[in-house]
Amino acid sequence: MTPGTAGSTVERALAAVLYAEDTAALDTSASLLAADPGADAELARRGEELLRRAWARGWQPADVERVVRRELEAHHVRLAGGLVRAESAGYAHLPPRWREQLAALEAEPWRADRFSYATAVLELYRLLVRLPALEPVAPPPGSAPLTAPVAGEARMPARIRALLAKAEATAYPEEAEAFTAKAQELMARHSLDEASLAARTHTGDEPAAIRIGVDAPYETAKAILLDAVASANRCRAVWNEAFGFSTVVGFEPDLESVELLYTSLLVQGTGAMVKAEAEQRTGGRKRTKTFRQSFLLAYAHRLGDRLASTSRRVTAAEPTLLPVLAARDVAVTARADRMFPETTTTRVRGATDRAGWDHGTAAADRADTGRAAP
Incomplete structure (x- = not known):
């Protein structure tokens, strides 16, 4: 499977389901992804893009986990935790409290058959794409810190x-x-x-x-x-x-x-x-x-x-x-x-x-x- 074909599969699957509510569209898109293992990497990349949009809109890892837990099911929480950790791994700088939030995310990966897995991923992405802007409480990840932390500095006694x-x-x-x-x-x-x-x-x-x-x-x-x-x-x-x-x-x-x-x-x-x-x-x-x-x-x-x-x-x-x-x-x-x-x-x-x-x-x-x- 060529990269272009994988991208086409993911594009069609997401276009059909992200802004639709009906089960038929979800099943069709999940079937497309389940039948194309070569699309997995591109699907994960699209999820990381959705997270970067969320960070730019003021969300943080704990916020994402909270809304997924409220709106979806336990296996979606585990999927979201893995996606957030993967996306956050490459930043040189993380906002205050970010590492603590990452450490608190669900650590156990979720395994399922390809169709069930694709269905859950699409349900998660459908939630992420609709997240509104929040009042920012810290700069997004990757931004240089305003002050350099002091190694070993104690906070609350x-x-x-x-x-x-x-x-x-x-x-x-x-x-x-x-x-x-x-x-x-x-x-x-x-x-x-x-x-x-x-x-x-x-x-x-x-x-x-x-x-x-x-x-x-x-x-x-x-x-x-x-x-x-x-x-x-x-x-x-x-x-x-x-x-x-x-x-x-x-x-x-x-x-x-x-x-x-x-x-x-x-x-x-x-x-x-x-x-x-x-x-x-x-x-x-x-x-x-x-x-x-x-x-x-x-x-x-x-x-x-x-x-x-x-x-x-x-x-x-x-x-x-x-x-x-x-x-x-x-x-x-x-x-x-x-x-x-x-x-x-x-x-x-x-x-x-x-x-x-x-x-x-x-x-x-x-x-x-x-x-x-x-």
């Missing part, structure tokens, strides 16, 4: 990570409370130290942005929790419900705090919810969905107050930094407004389950970040 890991692992609510409270206090102090250093050295730091997944179910409550964590750490969060993520804008140390703390609190809250729900079922109740929704809404609401209280307390101890922090707040707001000039406010459906609300409030109190740990 290991002690904070260790405290949150202990809070997630313990079966005792009082211990989780103490670990989480101390972690949030250290995060707030770390943020102040970084702001003070930037002011003294005139480094000219600018706010950055990251995307954090907000997955179903109960994504509204999870988005509220993320917003509370972001606000308490001097960041702004904007939720994209359609694609299952929030974009968080802030300075780098604060962004890492938000990412770590949100993930930890979600783990803690989910564990507490499952335990409380089991107790409710033992008592004879069956309203699982309303209980969970109300639990997580209460958990997010209460934690917002607690996190904000801790942040204010730590900041109040450093009054000389107030002008610096105010300037950073203005910079974050300005960056967020430039990225999202047309944000809208969404009405949140209220909690309807009193038991769920009460248990969620109690769980937030146990994860209390407003009191200093012993």
Whole structure:
């Protein structure tokens, strides 16, 4: 099979299916590809082209994996992971957090007969070609980094990570409370130290942005929790419900705090919810969905107050930094407004389950970040 013939096969297959929804077109295109093994390399090249278009439109590996997981099936996720890793291998420079996202992709390749494989690839490409533009949070891969990374440079102190890991692992609510409270206090102090250093050295730091997944179910409550964590750490969060993520804008140390703390609190809250729900079922109740929704809404609401209280307390101890922090707040707001000039406010459906609300409030109190740990 000559390269030109292979290209013709792929061209005909893609032209028939990328913008069509009917099963007949998909089956016909998959049959063309399955019958032409010489077209495999060209098909893979076209997939990499689609990914490069996605990167230019602001997407990153985690975003692609998330949307594939939401819209397609598990084997498509594995296909997408392999395609993204292959496409990203040749870049001299990758954006911040890109390598971490690549490492988190599905690593197990998917094997199937040629027709099934071609069908899945075409379904994946049909999704990729329709991805809209997103607000960019980093330059596309291949762009020269704005600043050279320092080899071995530590980011968030290991002690904070260790405290949150202990809070997630313990079966005792009082211990989780103490670990989480101390972690949030250290995060707030770390943020102040970084702001003070930037002011003294005139480094000219600018706010950055990251995307954090907000997955179903109960994504509204999870988005509220993320917003509370972001606000308490001097960041702004904007939720994209359609694609299952929030974009968080802030300075780098604060962004890492938000990412770590949100993930930890979600783990803690989910564990507490499952335990409380089991107790409710033992008592004879069956309203699982309303209980969970109300639990997580209460958990997010209460934690917002607690996190904000801790942040204010730590900041109040450093009054000389107030002008610096105010300037950073203005910079974050300005960056967020430039990225999202047309944000809208969404009405949140209220909690309807009193038991769920009460248990969620109690769980937030146990994860209390407003009191200093012993």
